[in-house]
Amino acid sequence: MMKLRSSPASPFVRKVRIAASLVGLTDQIELEDADTASPSDSLRQQNPLGKIPALILEDGETLFDSRAIVEYLDWLAGGQKLFPAPGPERFKVLRGLALADGITDAAILLVYEQRWREPSQHSEKWKDHQSGKISRGLASLESAPPPESVFDIAAIALACMLGYLDLRFQGAWRAGHPRLVAWLTAFDAAVPAFEATRYRA
């Protein structure tokens, strides 16, 4: 049994869990919540960065970050289920993955602005900078949403990013992005793991 160091609201943990489900490995992975703020949590021995997700393999080796983990799970399941073989299609998927993860990173930095700082330490300039990444990224995706019938790692990352914006920013993105709303509705209907991994506070 592998162990996934987790946190229930993490979009990157959700990405790993949906990937595991889509390649049929859910029952080989046990979730174990980690306290990323606690020096005594074993997470910092498993991943010196202290970040989740981290996957503890059966031989005790650890693997991170989420991008390495999802590629590992795809390989473990036989390969080329979530990542195309090397070639132009693969690099389009890696670009889509980087775009979705990059928007998620910016959204997390906005959340951290609240979580880590006193109000007097907030920077409008920094928040605008991160918000710009999110709004430009969403506009780009809205102009050319991925096909609804493809469930690769870029699609999973996109769904988790939009789900995170729903969770932390009250779904404000939905107003201006009807094609992405339709895309997410279709993803949700087709991939039960999306609903199964939804965080409820």
Next chain:
Amino acid sequence: MMKLRSSPASPFVRKVRIAASLVGLTDQIELEDADTASPSDSLRQQNPLGKIPALILEDGETLFDSRAIVEYLDWLAGGQKLFPAPGPERFKVLRGLALADGITDAAILLVYEQRWREPSQHSEKWKDHQSGKISRGLASLESAPPPESVFDIAAIALACMLGYLDLRFQGAWRAGHPRLVAWLTAFDAAVPAFEATRYRA
């Protein structure tokens, strides 16, 4: 000719440039500096996240982030020069890449604390959190440095991370990490692209 949207001091651009050199593609890539703070720079059309590096392919398609780019360059050069084939060795390399890049990310956030904020907006708590990732990551690498004879993408990322700590934090890491100092000295001697891509203000 491909075009790499760049910035001379970026550790992630440096990783791409060293990777390109090691797979023999330097002369197929033209560098073009980007102003990541400027809305009118074409970078934001090429990469909605507004981040460098971004690689503009010959057909006009764009590729990011640095991890997607280096894998693309490896594939373009025939494959398995910087990334092992799928299997346990590949995932060890991806873990090493994620560790080095994760330390670099934390170091960049420390630099951004100065660059984006007024002194009154600095957060000691946030800076301690990022510094912890760096110090634990370095301790982990010091306890088991990679072999000096391997020049894969994890080694390149490690060299760029240490080079960035040299550039932005006056090499303070060197005092407590003699094995990493020796490793970097050997890397520098064996890989001319490391010196060739060194930033000089």
